[in-house]
Amino acid sequence: MSVLGKTLQEKVNLLAQYPQTGLSLKQLVYFGKNPTPGTLFRAGLFLRDELPIRLARRIQDLQNLSPMLRSMKRISSVKAAYGRSMEEIIELKGVELPKCLPKHARYHNAPKWRSSLMDSEILHNPSLANTHLDSSKGRYFETDFSDQDNGVDCNWPESLLKFNSNFAYLLNTIRTRHDNVAVEIALDIQEYRRKTNQIDNSIQIFLDRFYMSRIGIRMLLGQYIALVSEPPRENYVGVISTRANIYQIIEGAAENAKYICRLAYGLFEAPEIQIICDPSLEMMYVESHLNHAVFEILKNSLRATVEFHGVDSDFFPPIKVIVAKGQEDITIKISDEGGGISRRNIPLVWSYMFTTASPTLTDDPHDIVSANSTTPMAGFGFGLPLARLYTRYFGGDLELISMEGYGTDVYIHLNRLCESAEPLQ
Numbered sequence: 001m002s003v004l005g006k007t008l009q010e011k012v013n014l015l016a017q018y019p020q021t022g023l024s025l026k027q028l029v030y031f032g033k034n035p036t037p038g039t040l041f042r043a044g045l046f047l048r049d050e051l052p053i054r055l056a057r058r059i060q061d062l063q064n065l066s067p068m069l070r071s072m073k074r075i076s077s078v079k080a081a082y083g084r085s086m087e088e089i090i091e092l093k094g095v096e097l098p099k100c101l102p103k104h105a106r107y108h109n110a111p112k113w114r115s116s117l118m119d120s121e122i123l124h125n126p127s128l129a130n131t132h133l134d135s136s137k138g139r140y141f142e143t144d145f146s147d148q149d150n151g152v153d154c155n156w157p158e159s160l161l162k163f164n165s166n167f168a169y170l171l172n173t174i175r176t177r178h179d180n181v182a183v184e185i186a187l188d189i190q191e192y193r194r195k196t197n198q199i200d201n202s203i204q205i206f207l208d209r210f211y212m213s214r215i216g217i218r219m220l221l222g223q224y225i226a227l228v229s230e231p232p233r234e235n236y237v238g239v240i241s242t243r244a245n246i247y248q249i250i251e252g253a254a255e256n257a258k259y260i261c262r263l264a265y266g267l268f269e270a271p272e273i274q275i276i277c278d279p280s281l282e283m284m285y286v287e288s289h290l291n292h293a294v295f296e297i298l299k300n301s302l303r304a305t306v307e308f309h310g311v312d313s314d315f316f317p318p319i320k321v322i323v324a325k326g327q328e329d330i331t332i333k334i335s336d337e338g339g340g341i342s343r344r345n346i347p348l349v350w351s352y353m354f355t356t357a358s359p360t361l362t363d364d365p366h367d368i369v370s371a372n373s374t375t376p377m378a379g380f381g382f383g384l385p386l387a388r389l390y391t392r393y394f395g396g397d398l399e400l401i402s403m404e405g406y407g408t409d410v411y412i413h414l415n416r417l418c419e420s421a422e423p424l425q
């Protein structure tokens with residue numbers, strides 16, 4: 001029996017058939033630059049249409065897991081939480097845009113699934129919805145939202161302002177509800193592996209898709225909540241920094257990674273991390289995403305360096321971080337002399353759950369930090385695959401090249417053009 005109940009399950013089946021609309025960093029920034037209440041309202045309408053589709057797809061993914069996995073306790077509760085959030089968003093009523101706006105700015109191309117939900121025939125037989133599917137991607141997120149209200153002297157009605165704040169409140173509740181989802185899924189997958197001694201490729205694919213989608217959902221929630229509820233900050237559009245300083249982000253991540261390394265090995269000094277980067281280099285980015293990726297990789301490099309040369313060593317070769325700015329990419333190369341990885345293990349480093357961390361370095365899973373922050377989980381073998389998702393989310397990538405017996409080079413590519421849409425599946 002589904003944990004969702006029949007009606008909600010029917011809604012999931014219907015919504016999961018609709019295409020998701022991926023946004024680019026550029027679109028998110030452009031639209032959020034000088035948001036009027038009307039702009040935020042239209043963004044709210046977009047999210048009210050888009051988020052249920054994304055949640056429904058993830059619910060279906062959870063339901064398509066093997067019988068043993070999908071009936072596990074935490075996975076079932078994640079499914080129920082996604083269902084509840086989907087339903088709450090669907091049920092939120094919209095309001096009319098005020099007449100003071102020009103006609104084109106009042107236009108909202110409501111998704112077909114809304115009318116389909118009213119149509120009980122389609123609800124009970126979602127295959128009929130195919131005739132309603134939008135044929136194009138990028139349905140109705142117009143990048144010129146912010147221009148639509150230009151020069152409009154509008155008295156924004158109370159109902160519209162209320163919609164914005166109510167929706168931000170609801171999204172905040174949903175974000176909090178889903179804080180521990182990444183950890184919950186990881187714990188059940190870990191338990192599954194303990195019981196069955198296997199993690200096949202379909203689970204790796206599921207985790208990649210699930211976590212990538214989660215990064216996207218949380219990005220959209222965070223951006224809307226910040227724009228509606230938080231005071232504007234200089235050089236930020238919502239949670240996106242328009243002038244993210246690459247040197248400072250690396251420096252911050254390096255300090256944190258060294259701190260953890262000192263604690264883990266009881267060292268007075270962690271290996272040195274040299275940063276070769278133009279201190280004025282800036283780009284548009286979400287700082288926490290980059291911080292997460294750099295921290296994870298530095299943590300690995302520090303561990304490899306200390307373990308390869310021995311905790312009691314008098315000298316650790318420094319880890320070098322070199323940053324280059326190209327036409328399309330900013331690339332960060334992190335090189336260590338920590339003994340590298342065997343060729344046999346190279347493909348495994350991208351697998352969730354692959355770790356050579358000794359149990360003493362592995363935190364008790366129940367102590368894992370809240371997934372609300374982007375601080376990674378320790379000793380789960382999630383570090384590299386998750387860091388790669390964060391870099392790919394905005395069109396970048398992560399590569400690793402190793403020389404066994406010497407060391408490892410990791411390349412983080414950040415896309416300066418910021419035009420790639422979220423890679424959603």
Ligand SMILES: Nc1ncnc2c1ncn2[C@@H]1O[C@H](COP(=O)(O)OP(=O)(O)OP(=O)(O)O)[C@@H](O)[C@H]1O
Pocket residue numbers: 296300301304336338339340341349354355356357376377378379380381382383384385407408
């Ligand atoms: N720079 C490196 N040098 C040597 N081995 C590495 C390096 N980076 C990663 N590895 C190997 O890849 C494995 C997986 O790394 P990953 O970051 O995904 O997980 P982890 O560090 O073991 O655990 P977690 O990141 O979840 O705390 C590591 O356990 C280690 O064996």
